[in-house]
Amino acid sequence: MNAATELSLEAAFAESQVADVLHQLDAELIGLAPVKSRIRDICALLLVDKLRSQLHLNTGLPSLHMSFTGNPGTGKTTLGLRVAEILHRLGYVRKGHLVAVTRDDLVGQYIGHTAPKTREILKRAMGGVLFIDEAYYLYRPENERDYGQEAIEILLQEMENHRDDLVVILAGYKDRMEQFFRSNPGLSSRVAHHIDFPDYTSAQLLAIGQLMLQQMQYTLSREAEAALGEYIELRQAQPNFANARSIRNALDRARLRQATRLFAQRDKPLSAGDLMTIAAQDIRASRVFAQAVLGRTS
Amino acid sequence: MRLTQGAFSFLPDLTDAQIAAQIEYCLQQGWATSVEYTDDPHPRNTYWEMFGIPMFDLRDAAGVMQEVNACRQTFPNHYVKVNAFDATRGIESVRLSFIVNRPAEEPGFGLIREEGAGRNIHYTLGRRA
Numbered sequence: 001m002n003a004a005t006e007l008s009l010e011a012a013f014a015e016s017q018v019a020d021v022l023h024q025l026d027a028e029l030i031g032l033a034p035v036k037s038r039i040r041d042i043c044a045l046l047l048v049d050k051l052r053s054q055l056h057l058n059t060g061l062p063s064l065h066m067s068f069t070g071n072p073g074t075g076k077t078t079l080g081l082r083v084a085e086i087l088h089r090l091g092y093v094r095k096g097h098l099v100a101v102t103r104d105d106l107v108g109q110y111i112g113h114t115a116p117k118t119r120e121i122l123k124r125a126m127g128g129v130l131f132i133d134e135a136y137y138l139y140r141p142e143n144e145r146d147y148g149q150e151a152i153e154i155l156l157q158e159m160e161n162h163r164d165d166l167v168v169i170l171a172g173y174k175d176r177m178e179q180f181f182r183s184n185p186g187l188s189s190r191v192a193h194h195i196d197f198p199d200y201t202s203a204q205l206l207a208i209g210q211l212m213l214q215q216m217q218y219t220l221s222r223e224a225e226a227a228l229g230e231y232i233e234l235r236q237a238q239p240n241f242a243n244a245r246s247i248r249n250a251l252d253r254a255r256l257r258q259a260t261r262l263f264a265q266r267d268k269p270l271s272a273g274d275l276m277t278i279a280a281q282d283i284r285a286s287r288v289f290a291q292a293v294l295g296r297t298s
Numbered sequence: 299m300r301l302t303q304g305a306f307s308f309l310p311d312l313t314d315a316q317i318a319a320q321i322e323y324c325l326q327q328g329w330a331t332s333v334e335y336t337d338d339p340h341p342r343n344t345y346w347e348m349f350g351i352p353m354f355d356l357r358d359a360a361g362v363m364q365e366v367n368a369c370r371q372t373f374p375n376h377y378v379k380v381n382a383f384d385a386t387r388g389i390e391s392v393r394l395s396f397i398v399n400r401p402a403e404e405p406g407f408g409l410i411r412e413e414g415a416g417r418n419i420h421y422t423l424g425r426r427a
Contacts, residue, residue: 094358094360095357095358097357116350116351120351120353122361123353123356123361123362123364123365124355124356124357124361126356126357126358126360126361126364127357127358127359127360128357128358162360162364165358165360
């Protein structure tokens with residue numbers, strides 16, 4: 001091979017500036033190891049494809065449609081944003097914006113309403129990524145006249161015809177998505193990457209909580225950190241646990257309690273540290289602790 | 299006779315890539331685009347038929363090009379134009395409008411003379427049969 005045709009993956013990698021996004025992915029998304037490695041795989045494939053096309057080797061336009069499955073609050077939407085950014089930097093989507101929609105945005109209310117509505121959303125998503133949250137609601141087998149089927153058909157057609165204009169990500173709970181794909185094999189076969197999001201461990205959730213607080217410019221006192229750890233353990237055991245989203249809500253409530261606590265002692269002077277610190281009592285006042293005690297005594 | 303209305307009409311017909319680039323510019327300015335068609339291009343005919351509803355919040359020209367091509371396919375022998383509407387307060391008007399499709403043969407217009415009161419002659423443009 002002569003020097004002119006020698007290609008460097010390293011150079012292509014540096015040029016695409018994907019490394020920044022991947023680093024950001026590592027720094028801002030805690031856990032999710034299988035998801036991250038999958039994203040790296042896709043990145044590597046796209047980079048190699050790019051080099052191959054420089055040598056005029058057959059690459060075939062890669063199918064980039066994905067499905068994200070996982071429990072609520074596991075970071076599906078966040079990753080969707082990152083994927084849009086990565087694909088944009090690699091030059092597979094032109095604009096790199098994310099259009100997040102649900103059934104209501106795609107399916108109309110009367111005959112003839114669905115097609116224009118779906119097409120409008122698709123046009124809006126062109127050059128970027130269309131993120132369909134809870135995609136299984138599109139298909140309602142119990143109602144054979146449901147307009148969702150029409151939306152799926154248009155979606156299929158556009159996914160096939162406008163592969164260079166549009167990347168579609170279908171997201172939702174794992175079991176229901178699997179059922180959805182089983183009943184729509186056409187859709188399943190057009191989705192190349194099925195990525196499953198595992199639940200977070202309690203240690204990861206604690207780290208996520210701390211990252212969130214850091215971004216909001218709060219700190220936890222040492223006791224509060226221990227309290228948050230206990231809180232997470234207790235909350236995980238309770239119903240309707242939504243991973244990182246539950247943690248965010250818990251922290252929002254803790255901030256409310258901290259503000260109330262500071263307000264109650266408003267005659268005292270406050271330091272910047274007081275305004276930033278969330279104390280153990282702000283977290284321990286949560287209903288979750290009270291319920292855990294109740295559960296133990298009853 | 300070649301119809302000269304809207305921007306670029308004295309230039310040779312724009313290619314699809316050029317049309318896409320113009321639309322891209324409109325979208326970058328935050329203008330809403332729409333596609334219209336007519337078989338009556340009289341200069342006083344300000345209201346052309348709308349092809350679908352105007353497109354808001356688009357980010358990429360591919361979506362508009364799709365509509366343009368659909369319109370050309372449906373009405374190959376009509377005039378088709380793309381409008382870009384600027385909703386900025388104080389402007390609220392079409393900022394750019396250009397023809398993207400013409401019939402194979404453009405009949406042009408004829409001069410119509412009409413005699414009025416006192417044998418005055420009124421002139422107007424009319425469609426050439």
